[in-house]
Amino acid sequence: MRRLSAAVLADLPEDVRRPSYDRGAIRTGVIHLGIGAFHRAHQAVLFEAALEAGDMRWGVCGVSLRSAAVRDQLEPQDGLYSLVERDAAGERVRIIGAVRNVLVAPENPEAVIAALASPDVHLVTLTITEKGYRLNGGSLDFSDPEIVHDLAEPAAPKSAVGFLVAGLARRRAGGLPPFTVLSCDNLPHNGRLLRDAVLDFAGRIDSALARWIAAEGAFPQTMVDRIVPAATDADVAALAIRIGCEDRAMVKTEPFFQWVIEDRFCSPRPDFAALGARLTTAIAPWEEAKLRLLNGAHSAIAYAGGLIGIEHVHEFVALEQGRRFVESLWDESVTTLSPPPGLDLDRYRAALMARFANPALRHRTAQIAMDGTQKLPQRIIAPLVSRLERGDASPMLTMVLAAxxxxxxERVAHGGETVLADPLAKRLAVIQMAQSAQARVDATLALDMMFPASLVPMLRPVLTTAYSELMDGRVRDMLFAADKR
Incomplete structure (x- = not known):
């Protein structure tokens, strides 16, 4: 079967939406670090809308910091891929043309730096997951092997921070202004954390460069929201039948789209508000609501569902007990929020539950469960800290940690540390060697990158009880009894 490419666009079914603009007229105004499925289903879609509106400055150069897989998927397809939106009513297919090319950083770091230094580039966006920032306790981890390498070899970096600093240094040396950097990862205060990491790294290389970035650059906070499950071979095969050609770079997602951006830029930008994003001067309330309600519930479903053999999110909330489990968790987390104007929390919760129940997405709990040590601090532990400091009992938040x-x-017992897909996999595996539940709880609470020291005395007894119950009793009964306490 033919691959999707520019040559076959005219042959696609009439109901498949195609780019209406001249792709040859696009300029690359965006560099995206970490070009996975989420970027292609989220930020790239907004840049596609800018191109459709006639602003040809916003083509995307994707950068893979690890593997050549996405480049190898997109290159034979002229950078084109299908965006498949699914819900209970059916699916809509749209061909996205905003991605002009993909660079593979390990193959040619100089090409990435040169792209960052292009005069046409005004924005750098990132979706590199929480662990990609190389932080420890909120600050850049100078013991991280990639950061150690990048300080020794700044012209051939490996890390996202190293590439940002190298690109900014090249721009400064060439008399160009800096680009605006938009972190699109689920980190609270993501822009500030990234700015601090970049300045810390730059300061180790060139203090004048660090001062220039601090004075002239911009790192707005952002919040992104769209559920993007990993596409499967079955998805690729079904789409091939639907559109008459094979698309190995397809992404599947839901109709919902949200991008909230702090209105602080140092460079040209698309008309974000007209294109569907929200600009604000206060990002934190939006960020906390999304992390603690959507992402927090996703983690809860991933671990609770994984323990009782539920493979997909929609299957979990299809259970009356599963929905009640999520609602009870939200009852706790919502008390820690200060919702911004324009966010009705009751309506938001109802909309989230409807999104979770979407049977067409088939969002796998195993996909969500990865990198728990990086995700749980902002999704579950942060609201738990707030409640415990007020003296509020928090059985659901505690039960998620126990789960x-x-x-x-269970993952370690059945497959060893390699199946955990977590940057702290080795330490987590060692913890499982402890003989008693209490010893495992104590060793877990000693993970200071997850648990603030002030939280440990308050959390130790309740987490020990919850974890012991899960270890001693029937898992389903223990999990679904928690919301009745």
């Missing part, structure tokens, strides 16, 4: 601990134990 994660048992999930880790």
């Amino acid at each position: 994660w601990m048992r999930w880790v134990g």
